[in-house]
Each structure stands twice: as C-alpha cells, then as structure tokens.
Amino acid sequence: MASGVGSVMETVHFEFEWERSDGIQGAELGTTWAAFRLMVGNECLTRVFDTHARTVRSSIFIPLYPLAEWIAWNWWSLLYEPYAHWLSKPRHYDRRHNMLFVCDGITMPSVEFRPIGKHVQVIWSPFQHPYQRIDYLGQGTAVVDHTQLMESLYALVESVCARLDQENITETSLLQGWKAIKESIDDPEESAFCQAVGVQGKDPYFLKQSEENNILQAAGMVPEKLHADFFHVASWNALSDQASLLFRDIRWIEQNPGNWKKLSLLRATMDAPNKNLMPWDQGYALARTMRTSLGCNGLKFSSLDEIGHILGGSANQLEQSTQHKEIFTGVEAVVGENRNASPGFVFKPRNRPENVIFTFCRAMCEYFFQPGSPSLILETNTETQKRNRAFAAEFLAPAELIRSRLAGRETTREEMDEIAYMMGVSSYVVAHQVQNHGLAVVRDDL
Numbered sequence: 001m002a003s004g005v006g007s008v009m010e011t012v013h014f015e016f017e018w019e020r021s022d023g024i025q026g027a028e029l030g031t032t033w034a035a036f037r038l039m040v041g042n043e044c045l046t047r048v049f050d051t052h053a054r055t056v057r058s059s060i061f062i063p064l065y066p067l068a069e070w071i072a073w074n075w076w077s078l079l080y081e082p083y084a085h086w087l088s089k090p091r092h093y094d095r096r097h098n099m100l101f102v103c104d105g106i107t108m109p110s111v112e113f114r115p116i117g118k119h120v121q122v123i124w125s126p127f128q129h130p131y132q133r134i135d136y137l138g139q140g141t142a143v144v145d146h147t148q149l150m151e152s153l154y155a156l157v158e159s160v161c162a163r164l165d166q167e168n169i170t171e172t173s174l175l176q177g178w179k180a181i182k183e184s185i186d187d188p189e190e191s192a193f194c195q196a197v198g199v200q201g202k203d204p205y206f207l208k209q210s211e212e213n214n215i216l217q218a219a220g221m222v223p224e225k226l227h228a229d230f231f232h233v234a235s236w237n238a239l240s241d242q243a244s245l246l247f248r249d250i251r252w253i254e255q256n257p258g259n260w261k262k263l264s265l266l267r268a269t270m271d272a273p274n275k276n277l278m279p280w281d282q283g284y285a286l287a288r289t290m291r292t293s294l295g296c297n298g299l300k301f302s303s304l305d306e307i308g309h310i311l312g313g314s315a316n317q318l319e320q321s322t323q324h325k326e327i328f329t330g331v332e333a334v335v336g337e338n339r340n341a342s343p344g345f346v347f348k349p350r351n352r353p354e355n356v357i358f359t360f361c362r363a364m365c366e367y368f369f370q371p372g373s374p375s376l377i378l379e380t381n382t383e384t385q386k387r388n389r390a391f392a393a394e395f396l397a398p399a400e401l402i403r404s405r406l407a408g409r410e411t412t413r414e415e416m417d418e419i420a421y422m423m424g425v426s427s428y429v430v431a432h433q434v435q436n437h438g439l440a441v442v443r444d445d446l
Helices: 027-031 064-073 075-080 093-097 146-166 173-185 188-198 209-221 224-233 236-255 261-269 279-294 304-310 315-320 353-369 383-396 399-405 413-423 427-436
Strands: 012-018 033-040 048-050 055-057 060-063 110-115 119-125 134-136 140-145 322-324 331-337 343-347 375-378
Touching: 012 146, 027 033, 027 060, 027 064, 027 146, 033 064, 060 064, 064 075, 064 146, 064 173, 075 093, 075 110, 075 146, 075 188, 093 110, 119 146, 140 146, 146 173, 173 188, 188 209, 188 224, 209 224, 209 236, 224 236, 224 375, 236 331, 236 343, 261 279, 261 353, 279 353, 279 383, 304 315, 304 353, 315 322, 331 353, 343 353, 353 375, 353 383, 375 383, 383 427, 399 413, 399 427, 413 427
Parallel strands: 322 343
Antiparallel strands: 012 033, 033 060, 048 055, 048 134, 110 119, 119 140, 331 343, 331 375
C-alpha cells in the first residue's frame, strides 16, 4: 500500500561551513572540519539538544571526510537499492542507507534513505548519542526527488574532494574511489552494471570475475526493463538459474493463446497516466476510471472468474492465460502479454481467495501501465509496487464505498473487519484504504 509515503515533494540540502580544527588528529579530518546541517524541506534533521550546554542548535560540528567517504563507498546501493523487509537484515541494509553508520566514531543522526524509483523516501528518528552528549530531536518521513538527492550527494563529495586538493592532501581512498565512481557515471553501460550490482547491496568495484560473469549472463536473459526489480530480489548465488526460470515464464506468457479483446481495447482507449500525480495516486485514478468504464461500481468480486467475466475473459480464457507455480522469493507474480495484446499471468500459489484476487488486480494494473512489456509483482515497496497495490485496493474496495459504510469519523478494527467481509477483501485492504484516504480515525479503545 502507499501508507507512510506522502505526495508532497521535498528537497534535500547538505549545508556546511568550514571551521577551524584545533586539536583534531588526522589531516583528512582536520581539513574537513565543519559546521554541518542537513535539511529536508523545512525540517532540520541535525537539530540537537546539547546536554552539556543545555541548549538546542541546528548544526553539528564534524569532519565531513568520513561522511563523504561513506557516500562514495555506498554510492550505487545508497541511490538504487530499495528496502525489502526479508532482505534487510541478511544484506545489512542499514549500513549502506542510514547515516548512523558513517565511520570514524563521529556523531550522526539516524537518517535512512530508501530508494523507491524516481523518488527516495527519507526516514529520520530521535537518537541519543551515548558519548557525544547530544540528542537528535527530529522524527518524520518525506519523499524527495531521486535526481535532486543524487545531485546534493554529488556536490557534497565534490566539495570535500576540492577541500582536500586545496590543502594538497592527495593520497586518500576517497579521492581514488570517487574518481572511479565518476567514470562509471559517465559511461551508460558501466553505470547500468553498477546499478544492477548496487541493488543487491554489493560493491561493483570489488567483484570476482565469476560474479561479474553471472551478472552479465543474468542480464542477458532478463528484459532490460526488469533489471532493477529482478536484481533486487534475486539471490546473489542463484542469479543465472533464477534468470533462466523468469525467462521461461515470460516466454510462456508470450505464447499463451488468450484473446481478451474487450480488455485490450479498453487499454487502448485509456488516457495516459497523469505524470503530475505520484505513482500510487495514478493507481487510484486508474482503478476509478476502470470501474466506471466497466460499469462495475458497487460490485463485489468473490472470485477470479467474476473479475475475468467483467474484463471480457471467459473462464476458459482465464485458465489458458494463467499459471500457478512457485516463483523465487519476493516475486508474487509475473505478467506480460501475447501477440494478441492479451495478458498472461504466472502467480505464486496462495491459499486465501482474496489474496489471489488482490495479486491478480495488481498484475492487471501493470498490464495497463506497461503495455508491450512484462512486469514483476513484488513484495517490495517501490513506486511501481505501491502503484499496483493502490490500484488493487481501490478497484476491489473503493474508498468512497468504504466511507459510506463507516458509522462515523471514528472506526474500530472490528468494524473494518465487517466491511472487509461484506466487500470480499482482506481486512488489511480496508484498513489501508481507511488510513491512506483519511476516511476515519482508527480507535482500538472503542
């Protein structure tokens, strides 16, 4: 769902002024000593309470070299590796995305950057530093533009490198590593390779030849538009095998004999998505348009057959164009189209009918948004997955229909469960519709 991510775009600014570094050991640290402030929109993420001086201030005093080095070491993952709950701990996600892990013992705020596509979610929380006698005070989330964040990070590292050069400090790991990164950024093929490695949480500059070969082999089997999604959820030790399985599923979809004329015609007549909307809002809008076009406002869908019928597909067509089989971890479904521009689906087996229907609708969303291209339905929270979850929720359980069934501006889990039962969806879907659309305040004490 799209919960926890707003639609208001903010900007990130790394602000600093060089300061005198009396008594600071290490040339790189002393040279880059600065008053540093991190701003996201109007929020100051470096606002601290100094427990020694008993004052609140917006800047911290740190050497910027370790921060620039952390940004450079983690560049490709920091900017391209989305968050996935089942991969977070085994891949040590926070080390590459949370500023707490900047080295050399300097104090930093708990700020995590989570790429979700064309945007990045920034999450910050209070943190009490055990040794520095300062408490970070802020808490919140924001959505920032990926390009704007990348430019801000780039400018910070460039400033630190220029400062080192100005002081004739040339033999540092930062300068060497940053030179390699800039060369990769300027080479489209090299950049694409580094991104594919980065989404796995790996460093593209320290790979074995066999690992490079596996990446390139997998990339050759998987359509380019799927590279980011595939490489994010695929197992590092099984890239070629999983790419081969995905290739077979896509080939089956392309060769299935389905012919959903009504559905393909409906897609052809749909307006292009409003680019000014956030992806999840695009999903909501498409769902409302489709329900109106299909004349199914107010209908409850209890099975795939019912949805297939509304979409112009017979039970036989649905069976011909659908497979249920185990895919690899993190993939809920694969969707694409055949030569008739009709969809084909490979679904992970699910026990609950409402979960099968929800995944089907998520896949249907990508059929409309990605014509001519296969798509992966994942457990992750990237923009694409938020969009298709929003579509599925609104198509199956329209917000206005839920609003009409709520007793008032406050609701309970029990009431939402009852509404979910009446609408034939999971309680999870209704709860998130209530939250995302601000339909009511959820009270557990009523």
